Amino acid sequence: MVPSEKPETETREQGVEFGELEAKLRSHEYPTTQKELLQEYGDYELELSDGSKTLQEILEGGENTNDDVGDKQYDSLEEVHQSVLNMVGDEAVGRRNYSDRGGSLEGQGIDREKGDETL
Incomplete structure (x- = not known):
């Protein structure tokens, strides 16, 4: 298995649960266009930390404002995954400013832009 590949049973990636869509995308023939993907799978829902959105809502950015969308x-499954992850952005993140290493970054004197402590 290539290190970047996910096991076939794993359908969550960086806060996005692909669910049954994952198997569909794995078996889809590539290269493909966004239009083809949306015609076949646009109504499939992906779970995010704050709810769910359809593949169409994600890939079109919520609105179909561009006719050449x-x-x-997409030349591979990985390109589809990356496009989804790019489009959901912060929506796939759990609690903001939270670290599982003992709390949040709030009030710890850390300049987030520099990554330096400002104490």
């Missing part, structure tokens, strides 16, 4: 080509 369907012309985008």
Whole structure:
């Protein structure tokens, strides 16, 4: 298995639960266009930390304002995953400013832009 590949049973990636869509995307023939993906799978819902959105809502950014949106080509499953992850952004993140290493970054004197302590 290539290190970047997920096991076939794992459908969550960086806060996005692909669910049954994962198997569909794995078996889809690539290259493909965004238009083809949305025609076949646009109604499939992906779970995010704050709810769910359809593949169409995610890939079109919530609105279909660009007529050539369907012309985008995906050469692999990984490209589809990356596009989804890029489009959901902060929506896939759990609690903001939270660290599982003992609390949040709030009030700890850390300049987030520099990554330096400002004490």
